[in-house]
Amino acid sequence: MSIMAPAADKKLTGLVAATFTPITSQGEINLSVIGPYIDYLKEKQGVNNVFVNGTTGESMSLSVEERKLLAEEWCRKAKGKMDQVIVHVGCLSLKDTQELAHHAAQIEADGIAVIAPSFFKPSSADVLRTFLQEVASAAPTLPFYYYHIPSVTGVNVNVRELIEGIEKVIPSFRGVKFTGSDLMDLGQCISCIPPHWSVLYGMDEQLLGALVMGVHGAVGSTYNYVGCHVNKLISAFETGDLVQARTIQFKIQELVSFAIKLGFDVGVNKQLMNDLSGLDLGPPRLPVMACPAARALAIKQKYDSIFPE
Numbered sequence: 001m002s003i004m005a006p007a008a009d010k011k012l013t014g015l016v017a018a019t020f021t022p023i024t025s026q027g028e029i030n031l032s033v034i035g036p037y038i039d040y041l042k043e044k045q046g047v048n049n050v051f052v053n054g055t056t057g058e059s060m061s062l063s064v065e066e067r068k069l070l071a072e073e074w075c076r077k078a079k080g081k082m083d084q085v086i087v088h089v090g091c092l093s094l095k096d097t098q099e100l101a102h103h104a105a106q107i108e109a110d111g112i113a114v115i116a117p118s119f120f121k122p123s124s125a126d127v128l129r130t131f132l133q134e135v136a137s138a139a140p141t142l143p144f145y146y147y148h149i150p151s152v153t154g155v156n157v158n159v160r161e162l163i164e165g166i167e168k169v170i171p172s173f174r175g176v177k178f179t180g181s182d183l184m185d186l187g188q189c190i191s192c193i194p195p196h197w198s199v200l201y202g203m204d205e206q207l208l209g210a211l212v213m214g215v216h217g218a219v220g221s222t223y224n225y226v227g228c229h230v231n232k233l234i235s236a237f238e239t240g241d242l243v244q245a246r247t248i249q250f251k252i253q254e255l256v257s258f259a260i261k262l263g264f265d266v267g268v269n270k271q272l273m274n275d276l277s278g279l280d281l282g283p284p285r286l287p288v289m290a291c292p293a294a295r296a297l298a299i300k301q302k303y304d305s306i307f308p309e
């Protein structure tokens, strides 16, 4: 297959669900759930974009081949249903990352995102920019996003510094998925980017602060099951109803802080999603541990009390 330009290089806005990877009880990826998962996100949550093979999707615990199969199925099943499928292609190895970037172009993903390599870490923003440039060269027509998540990668470059002039070396650069709490850096990114780029925020529990700063959308794990509420938060913010926007944000903070006290990792999050959505996304993959049923149940009960039907 030849590398195709994306159907439309549309600005990425609104809510983007960072998807879980469906896994069977035998530990294999389970492609059969992806179609129903897309329908659920669209119909029950009003979420029309997905970010696949990211942190929530346990990408770093998947093989390159598994990531290709998953990306392909997400793109195939999302066609005509989702607005955009962004495929995270970051790996520890530049070669693997380039291979996945090239593959994402072949399967006509709407964009790719790349985290900083985190075993041998880039020593500066310049080095990271060079790494990203090498990745983008494998898929030069595909909208490209830098995925900033210092709490996981340990790479805490100043994003404003990283993106300064980046379009000269990565013409396909379209923005940043910013999972960090440095609102000064976030604001400085937003204030310097061209209008067709997007900055998407990645800390669901403090999205409202980022909306005030001017983010164009949000990528997160909780939008898999609180997307319908967060869509209302965004609408309230856009119409200037800050009281309503805060009320919803505070509810999400209450849920997330309750979950964090019980140990809110991808395994717990995934089980909560299973319980709330009725989908069977299975267990996580080692080293992430499956969630004890009682823990997920306690968080679900908290969810039910915060968001009664």
Ligand SMILES: CC(=O)N[C@@H]([C@@H](O)[C@H](O)[C@H](O)CO)[C@@H](O)CC(=O)C(=O)O
Pocket (backbone or CB within 6 Å): 018, 019, 051, 053, 054, 055, 056, 057, 151, 152, 179, 202, 203, 204, 205, 219, 220, 221, 222, 256
């Ligand atoms: C560190 C982490 O996993 N952050 C999540 C958040 O959605 C997070 O689960 C949420 O804010 C609750 O803390 C996302 O930013 C991750 C994400 O978008 C991804 O799966 O790639």
